[in-house]
Amino acid sequence: MTAGAPAASRLRDRYDVLLLDLDGTVYAGADAIPGARDALVVDGGPRLFYVTNNASRSPADVAGHLNVLGFPATEFEVVTSSQSAARLLAQQIPAGSAVLVVGTDALAHEVELVGLNPVRSYDDAPVAVVQGHSPDTGWRILAEATLAIRAGAYWVASNVDSTLPTERGLCLGNGSMVAALRTATGRAPDVAGKPARPLMDDAVRRSGAERPLVIGDRIDTDIAGANDAGLDSLLVLSGVSTPADLLVAAPSDRPTYLAHTLAALEKAPEALRIAPHRDVSAQVDGATLWIEAGDDVDESVVLRAALAAAWEANGIADVRGRGPVASAVADRLSGPRD
Structure with missing residues (x-):
């Protein structure tokens, strides 16, 4: 249990902030997970912050999508791996440097916000490459990134999730595209998103949480990231990870609590261990x-x-x-x- 957490009759009452994954936890593609809104939108509950490895959309767009689905969210309450990736870049390369962007315009905008210059061609002499999910990623931009990385560019991946939950089922995620570049370059990127620390640290810092609970659907990202940061976690079986995955999970991938849905927030904490x-x-x-x-x-x-x-x-x-x-x-x- 997170240090200083009070005794509580309901899981939601033990924590001051819920750090919520999105894909597979709150929604799947364009649709809300059944029952998620009723479980999260309650009077007097902990504050909600949305923490996503998906770097394809801006925080404002994510907040807008959540609002349409009935979830309260502001741009400030959405923490994305694209923001954490941009922070890592700014810490490693000089201001104004060219960064080759493999991903959406939203990722490119985050690069701009930290004082760097997003480009799309190796001919623009990038000193770094940043890679995030985009449904439009193809061979040409991967080839540009391959040239830059093989020439020594610093490489940051927003996340390495192999799959992405959608309303149609699991599709390939950013990690599958990262794997292609690893094969082509023999290099490995620094990673901003879960289970790496940068995104989780950014979420805790921005929310000001003293007793956060991480909630997600993947043991290898959400739960592993929570454990690495020393935070309690709830795994919901509404997305990627299955009971069969849990059976063979390493200690680093084991959640504090387990439930089928977010409705478990109403249950006693000890009943969910x-x-x-x-x-x-x-x-x-x-x-x-x-x-x-x-x-x-x-x-x-x-x-x-x-x-x-x-x-x-x-x-x-x-x-x-x-x-x-x-x-x-x-x-x-x-x-x-x-």
Whole structure:
């Protein structure tokens, strides 16, 4: 638990700021995640700050999208990896330097705001490359970036998410485009977004949070970033990461709390921790996890207890359930991984 956090009957009451991921947590593409607005827009709740690895839109555009979906948000309350990437650039290269932008005009604008000169061609002698998600990224701009990076340009990636949740499902993310440049150049970028520290540090600093809770849908970015920054986290199973991912998650990728949806903010904090439960038997026999629970036990309770046993044992290769609810959870833990 975050130092100094008070006892609370509801999870939302334990924290002063919610640092919310967007894609897969608050919305998927153009559509809000079902129930997200009702869970977040409550009287007297913690302040909401939106922290996104997606560098394709400006903070003002993101806030506008959130407003249309019914979420309260101002430009100030949106913290993007493009802003953190621009800050990293400004710390490493002289003011006025040319920066080759692989990404949207919104990313280029953030580069301008820190006193640097965004360009789109290697012929403009860039001393740095910044790369963020854009649905229009193609071979030509990647080729320009390849030339610059191979010539020694400093390289910053807004994020390295391999996939991006959309209303149609998971599509390739900025990390997949970064991987192409890594292959072409033999270099690796500095990373601004989660799980790297710059974006999370910027969000905490801007919000003035004393007891922040990080909420997201990816264990390898949102949760890993929270753990690296020493912050509590809630993983919601509305986006990328699955129970099967959690089964084999490294300690650095394990959340403080787990829930299917943001409605869990109304529940008691201790009920959301991944821990043994008196109504669930989760026993390890060799490399097999056996789960048993009554038909009246909620699947979420069974899932948390099963994960607690798996994490304690390590090396689980198979999951079996006795009874309908336990079998359903075992199937989810054995299912596809991201």
